[in-house]
Amino acid sequence: MGEIVITGLNKTYPNGVVALQDFDLAVADGEFLVLVGPSGCGKSTVLRCVAGLERPTSGTITVGGRVVNDLPPQERDLAMVFQTYALYPHMTVFENLAFSLKMRRRSQEEIRGAVASVAEKLGLGQHLHKKPRELSGGERQRVALGRAIVRAPQAFLMDEPLSNLDAALRVQMRIELLKLQRELQATVLYVTHDQTEALTMGDRVAVLHSGRLQQVAPPREIYDRPANRFVAGFIGSPAMNFITARITRGENGLFLDFGGQTLSLPTDYLQKRPGLKPYQQKNLIAGLRPEHFIPASEAKTAAPGILKIRVEVVETVGPVNYVHFSLPDPQSGRDRTPFVAALDPSVPATPAQDLEVAIDPDRIHFFDPETGTTTPY
Amino acid sequence: MKPGVLLSREARLGYLLLAPALLVIALVALYPLGYTLWLSFQQKIIKLPWLHQGWVGLANYRELLAADRFWQALAHTVMFTVVSVSLELALGLLAALAIHRTRILTGLTRAAVLLPWAIPTVVAAVMWLFLINPAFGLIPMGLRLLGLPEAWQVLLAHPASAWAVIIATDVWKNTPFITLMLLAGLQVIPEDLYEAAGMDGASRWQVFRHITLPLLTPAILVALIFRTAQAFMVFGHIYTLTGGGPGTATETLAFLNYQAILNDMRFGYGAALSVVIFLGSLAFALFYLYTMGLQIKEEPRP
Amino acid sequence: MRRSGVPVYIITGLFILLSFFPFFWTLLSSYKPGPQLFQINPPFWPQPFTWENYRAIFLERRFYLNIINSVVVAGATTCICVGLGALAAYGLARLKFRGKTIILGFILVVSLFPPVAIVSPLFLLWEKTRIINTYLALILPYLTFALPLTVWLLTAFFRQIPFELEEAARMDGAGPLRTFWEVTLPLAAPGIFTTAILTFIYCWNEFLFALAFTTNDASRTIPVAIVMFSGYHTVPWGQILAAVTVVTVPVAVLVLVLQRRIISGLTAGALKG
Ligand SMILES: Nc1ncnc2c1ncn2[C@@H]1O[C@H](COP(=O)(O)OP(=O)(O)OP(=O)(O)O)[C@@H](O)[C@H]1O
Ligand SMILES: [Mg+2]
Numbered sequence: 001m002g003e004i005v006i007t008g009l010n011k012t013y014p015n016g017v018v019a020l021q022d023f024d025l026a027v028a029d030g031e032f033l034v035l036v037g038p039s040g041c042g043k044s045t046v047l048r049c050v051a052g053l054e055r056p057t058s059g060t061i062t063v064g065g066r067v068v069n070d071l072p073p074q075e076r077d078l079a080m081v082f083q084t085y086a087l088y089p090h091m092t093v094f095e096n097l098a099f100s101l102k103m104r105r106r107s108q109e110e111i112r113g114a115v116a117s118v119a120e121k122l123g124l125g126q127h128l129h130k131k132p133r134e135l136s137g138g139e140r141q142r143v144a145l146g147r148a149i150v151r152a153p154q155a156f157l158m159d160e161p162l163s164n165l166d167a168a169l170r171v172q173m174r175i176e177l178l179k180l181q182r183e184l185q186a187t188v189l190y191v192t193h194d195q196t197e198a199l200t201m202g203d204r205v206a207v208l209h210s211g212r213l214q215q216v217a218p219p220r221e222i223y224d225r226p227a228n229r230f231v232a233g234f235i236g237s238p239a240m241n242f243i244t245a246r247i248t249r250g251e252n253g254l255f256l257d258f259g260g261q262t263l264s265l266p267t268d269y270l271q272k273r274p275g276l277k278p279y280q281q282k283n284l285i286a287g288l289r290p291e292h293f294i295p296a297s298e299a300k301t302a303a304p305g306i307l308k309i310r311v312e313v314v315e316t317v318g319p320v321n322y323v324h325f326s327l328p329d330p331q332s333g334r335d336r337t338p339f340v341a342a343l344d345p346s347v348p349a350t351p352a353q354d355l356e357v358a359i360d361p362d363r364i365h366f367f368d369p370e371t372g373t374t375t376p377y
Numbered sequence: 378m379k380p381g382v383l384l385s386r387e388a389r390l391g392y393l394l395l396a397p398a399l400l401v402i403a404l405v406a407l408y409p410l411g412y413t414l415w416l417s418f419q420q421k422i423i424k425l426p427w428l429h430q431g432w433v434g435l436a437n438y439r440e441l442l443a444a445d446r447f448w449q450a451l452a453h454t455v456m457f458t459v460v461s462v463s464l465e466l467a468l469g470l471l472a473a474l475a476i477h478r479t480r481i482l483t484g485l486t487r488a489a490v491l492l493p494w495a496i497p498t499v500v501a502a503v504m505w506l507f508l509i510n511p512a513f514g515l516i517p518m519g520l521r522l523l524g525l526p527e528a529w530q531v532l533l534a535h536p537a538s539a540w541a542v543i544i545a546t547d548v549w550k551n552t553p554f555i556t557l558m559l560l561a562g563l564q565v566i567p568e569d570l571y572e573a574a575g576m577d578g579a580s581r582w583q584v585f586r587h588i589t590l591p592l593l594t595p596a597i598l599v600a601l602i603f604r605t606a607q608a609f610m611v612f613g614h615i616y617t618l619t620g621g622g623p624g625t626a627t628e629t630l631a632f633l634n635y636q637a638i639l640n641d642m643r644f645g646y647g648a649a650l651s652v653v654i655f656l657g658s659l660a661f662a663l664f665y666l667y668t669m670g671l672q673i674k675e676e677p678r679p
Numbered sequence: 680m681r682r683s684g685v686p687v688y689i690i691t692g693l694f695i696l697l698s699f700f701p702f703f704w705t706l707l708s709s710y711k712p713g714p715q716l717f718q719i720n721p722p723f724w725p726q727p728f729t730w731e732n733y734r735a736i737f738l739e740r741r742f743y744l745n746i747i748n749s750v751v752v753a754g755a756t757t758c759i760c761v762g763l764g765a766l767a768a769y770g771l772a773r774l775k776f777r778g779k780t781i782i783l784g785f786i787l788v789v790s791l792f793p794p795v796a797i798v799s800p801l802f803l804l805w806e807k808t809r810i811i812n813t814y815l816a817l818i819l820p821y822l823t824f825a826l827p828l829t830v831w832l833l834t835a836f837f838r839q840i841p842f843e844l845e846e847a848a849r850m851d852g853a854g855p856l857r858t859f860w861e862v863t864l865p866l867a868a869p870g871i872f873t874t875a876i877l878t879f880i881y882c883w884n885e886f887l888f889a890l891a892f893t894t895n896d897a898s899r900t901i902p903v904a905i906v907m908f909s910g911y912h913t914v915p916w917g918q919i920l921a922a923v924t925v926v927t928v929p930v931a932v933l934v935l936v937l938q939r940r941i942i943s944g945l946t947a948g949a950l951k952g
Contacts, residue, residue, distance in 0.1 A: 014775065051846075051850060052849075053846050053849065053850075072849070072854070073846075073849040073850050074849055074850070074851075074852045074853055074854055078850065079850060079851075080846075080847070080850040082843050082846075082847060084841070084843055086841065086843040086844050086846065086847035088844060088847070088848075088862060089844075089866065090865045090866055099848070099851050099853075099861075100850075100851035100852050103851055103852035103853045103857065104852055147847075147851070151852075387774050387775055387776060388774070388775070388776035388777065390770070390774060390855075391770040391771075391774035391775075391776040391779075392770075392776065393770075394766045394767055394769060394770030394774070395766075395767045395770050395771070395782060397763045397766060397767070398763040398764060398766065398767035398826060398830055399767070399782070401759075401763060401822055401826060402786070402789055402822070402823070402826055402827065405819050405820065405822045405823050406789050406792070406797065406822075406823040409797035409800045409801050409804075410792075410796060410797060412797075412800035412804075413796055413797060413799060413800050416799055416800060416803075421803075471690060472690060472691070472694045474687075475686075475687045475688075475690035475691045475694070476691050476694070478687045479687050479688055479691050484935060484938065485695060486691070486695060487938040487939075487942065488931070488934055488935050488938060489694065489695040489698035489699055490698070491934040491938055491941060491942070492698060492699070492702065492927075492930070492931055492934055493698055495880055495884075495930050495933070495934050495941075496884070496926070496927055496930055497883065497884035497885075497886065497901070497902040497926075498884060498886060498902075499886050499902045499903075499905065499906050500901075500902060500905060500923050500926065500927065501701075503905055503906065503919055503923060504701045504702070504704075504705050504923060505701065507704075507705065507708070507916060507919070507920065508701060508704065510916075512717065512719065513716065513717050513718060513719055513721055515704065518719075518720060549697070549698075549701070553698060554945075556694070557942060557945060557946070558945070558946065561942070561945075561946040606791045609793070610793045610794065610795065612795065612886070612887050613886040613887070613902075616886075616890070616906070617906055631793060631795045631887075634795045634798070635795060635798065635887070635890075635891070638798055638799045638802065638891075639798070639802070639890075639891055644799045644802070644803060647798075647799045648799045648800070651793075651795060651796040651797075651798070651799060652796070654793050654795065654796060655792060655793060655796040658791055658792050658793050658796075659788065659792070661791070662787065662788045662791040662792070663788070665787070665791065666784050666787060666788070
């Protein structure tokens with residue numbers, strides 16, 4: 001197993017689309033790194049450059065310490081799992097699994113042994129003689145995985161390998177894939193546009209947006225300390241609520257004004273978050289995660305963080321209710337900004353009802369209104 | 378880093394792969410075509426070797442454009458193309474709609490569609506020649522039963538009926554091709570569109586007019602273009618059925634050209650006629666390219 | 680909503696009947712003895728049934744020579760075209776380089792140009808090089824229409840093969856040639872086969888070049904030979920019909936067996952081209 005190091009990667013397609021700019025990323029040996037971002041942000045491009053299927057405009061790529069820029073794909077010793085699986089339709093499962101070993105001129109015996117052990121690991125034993133079209137989606141997915149692991153490559157590249165599975169199977173395969181990776185101690189660069197997948201699977205998560213890397217960090221940190229407004233909004237579901245806010249110092253303490261409401265902040269708030277000091281009396285963007293709202297009645301301290309809202313729509317999704325409301329936000333260019341709060345179903349909420357919700361001030365994120373970067377903590 | 382190395386390597390491989398085919402096409406098509414152009418400015422009459430042979434400038438073209446026979450052949454060709462292609466399109470559409478509706482696109486129907494297409498044009502023409510033989514052909518026999526005057530039963534003796542035979546043969550042979558194209562077009566129209574239109578209260582005619590026809594247009598266009606190009610070069614039927622007769626009443630451009638070259642052995646004059654026909658087809662082909670422009674634009678690779 | 684009415688069945692039935700009837704009548708008539716053939720109001724069934732016409736075309740006219748000519752010319756042209764065409768089409772379908780659209784357009788234009796336009800120079804050239812009446816005299820001009828056709832069809836077929844499969848093979852360690860051989864070619868085989876059938880049929884049916892560049896009975900292809908059966912004064916209808924039957928029956932069998940392939944070829948070339 002080897003690490004993948006990408007430095008200064010740029011990719012401009014012949015038609016002028018700039019797909020990647022100054023992209024740096026290192027996947028450590030044995031690490032499961034998830035590259036996540038919205039559709040069209042350049043994730044596949046990264047993978048294809050590493051694989052050698054696309055030539056970088058500039059930049060260096062090393063695999064296991066070896067610069068691979070000028071090597072064709074077949075000499076890079078990487079395995080790729082495609083979103084569509086790309087199983088060879090004219091070969092049986094056995095032949096699909098054996099293909100890469102055959103290309104490496106391994107002996108018949110060795111091939112049979114390797115295929116058998118992979119087939120057993122993935123539960124494909126009774127399907128070896130079948131053609132791909134006779135398999136279910138999940139089985140095809142396994143064959144695609146098996147084809148990648150059968151020859152123990154330096155690293156794995158996976159491009160949304162689970163996105164063609166139904167929801168239940170996807171969750172199950174997530175776990176199986178992780179188990180397999182732990183067992184093989186494989187280096188994996190995994191691409192997805194699904195932030196849940198990223199958070200649940202990655203040792204680290206790299207967030208990509210418009211061809212630029214936004215943040216690389218372990219899932220917890222990505223969630224708790226997003227580097228900027230884009231990451232904050234992309235990670236987490238439903239998405240974080242954003243609104244223009246202002247920190248003001250009044251006679252009897254510190255306040256946060258937004259959406260026509262005033263929240264009082266603990267007096268030591270700026271001591272705990274010194275990065276906010278320069279923003280006093282100035283506009284900044286506040287970010288509030290839906291799941292951090294609680295009913296006012298459950299707030300531990302009486303005064304801080306109470307919002308008076310009028311419920312507009314209630315979505316029931318089982319364990320929580322998504323309560324939609326809106327707050328006035330003239331600075332954003334719209335009259336009102338929509339908000340979502342994820343509240344326990346035991347909290348009574350019906351449309352047009354007035355409700356009081358609270359949020360812990362420590363859990364509010366702030367972003368610079370110009371640059372969108374998170375204010376220093 | 379040498380950006381673009383892969384691209385140029387890929388491009389080089391691309392040109393390398395294309396080179397043999399393009400070279401062959403250039404050799405067997407472009408070179409003779411250039412030769413034709415050169416010949417068209419020459420006097421070259423094999424049967425009359427004592428005449429001046431060599432450069433005559435535009436004389437061949439002048440003679441051609443002054444010849445009534447040329448203008449007549451042009452008119453015949455256009456008439457034949459317009460009439461037979463429209464008939465084939467109308468009948469083909471009717472047949473395609475019917476077959477699509479009955480859903481009996483069985484082996485039998487498919488073979489019925491393919492067989493006339495698959496046999497040589499002149500073989501089809503010979504079969505029809507047998508069917509219209511004035512003495513023992515089935516068609517004159519039918520006409521006799523219908524009480525048509527004796528004089529008209531020699532179908533190839535009158536310009537109008539000779540054309541009717543030529544067009545009928547062409548329609549018989551080529552309608553199946555159009556039917557096939559249109560059937561393929563019909564089969565890719567999703568069934569739920571019809572159902573949705575039905576839910577919206579559209580009548581059968583409205584469904585045809587507003588759903589089937591617009592969605593079928595690309596298939597119609599393709600079939601039309603192929604057939605028009607082919608019909609414009611019609612030669613085999615004429616040669617086999619009428620030999621251009623009675624008199625010169627069924628001469629088309631390709632037939633006239635063939636006569637000029639291989640009957641009269643006038644290679645220069647024939648070449649001038651070829652150039653004119655070629656320019657006509659080129660104009661048509663460019664129009665075709667323009668129409669089909671969207672289809673041949675490279676689709677981006679996923 | 681889409682109930683089928685009676686007229687629809689009548690149209691379909693009529694269509695099938697009209698398509699088949701001339702073949703059927705030809706077939707029956709080819710077994711009729713001469714006098715019956717030329718009778719006013721001919722009988723429907725041959726009586727007696729005779730093989731005389733078939734004997735005559737094979738033993739007296741050596742029609743088998745024409746069949747061999749047609750098979751050789753169409754077969755050789757098809758092989759050359761599929762070989763060259765597969766290379767070109769792979770490049771056009773898969774590789775990125777400038778001028779592809781122009782090349783495709785050029786190929787299309789060539790396929791639409793009138794064959795008669797090159798008859799006069801080729802006749803002179805063939806006379807001069809003395810290759811008139813040889814296979815080469817037909818194979819070369821046949822390439823003008825057959826090669827564009829194969830390139831065009833094969834490009835459409837190659838485009839249908841998911842590019843990812845080839846990328847997967849590259850990742851699995853196969854070089855470009857190995858990928859072409861192990862993945863692309865097996866997947867393209869049905870398309871190549873279809874293309875070969877269509878090309879063969881087009882060459883088989885060609886008339887103008889075959890008429891222009893052959894001058895004796897022994898070197899003619901089937902369509903020309905059949906047309907040339909007629910003498911100045913007599914038309915040997917029985918033999919003509921027998922010859923038509925002989926060449927149509929294999930085509931009919933081919934069409935019945937390979938109908939799906941042929942249709943996929945015709946529509947791939949035209950609709951997706
Ligand atoms: N071969 C190509 N030629 C030109 N532009 C391309 C090509 N491939 C991708 N692009 C463009 O580059 C950008 C990044 O594409 P990429 O496929 O890397 O996105 P992605 O993040 O994988 O998206 P998705 O989640 O939809 O797969 C897109 O704007 C896309 O349109
Ligand atoms: Mg992608």
